[in-house]
Amino acid sequence: MxxxxxxxxxxLLKATALxxxxxxxxxxxxxxxxxxxxxxxDGSNTHLSNMTAGIWVDPxxxxxWIIDDGLEGYADLRRTPxxxxxxxxxxPRNVATGPFKxxxxxxxxx
Numbered sequence: 573m574x575x576x577x578x579x580x581x582x583x584l585l586k587a588t589a590l591x592x593x594x595x596x597x598x599x600x601x602x603x604x605x606x607x608x609x610x611x612x613x614d615g616s617n618t619h620l621s622n623m624t625a626g627i628w629v630d631p632x633x634x635x636x637w638i639i640d641d642g643l644e645g646y647a648d649l650r651r652t653p654x655x656x657x658x659x660x661x662x663x664p665r666n667v668a669t670g671p672f673k674x675x676x677x678x679x680x681x682x
Contacts, residue, residue: 626672627663634659638672 625637627650635650635658650658663669 624671626668626670627661628668629661629663629665631665632659633661633665635661635663638668640672 623639625639628636628638628647630636636647637650639646652658
């Protein structure tokens with residue numbers, strides 16, 4: 573009987589160690605650079621700062637920088653130098669303005 577308890581404890585210890593090891597390895601993931609447009613359709617790999625942005629005004633009147641290459645779209649809140657959002661825009665709401673699709677070699681039918 574004592575040998576059986578020892579075997580059970582050993583199996584529990586091994587299972588716990590294996591679970592901890594798998595949890596530690598699961599956190600090891602290679603992340604890709606999210607500042608680069610992957611351009612899955614045209615094969616290029618352009619940094620977002622080299623693309624032309626437009627402005628979209630949300631329903632609350634706040635402006636967002638937008639870039640659309642036909643496959644992927646990017647948006648970020650437009651901010652003042654001190655970090656506050658640019659709101660109360662004179663631009664029409666729910667409308668994108670500017671050349672935000674420039675630089676794309678992939679046609680966007682929409």
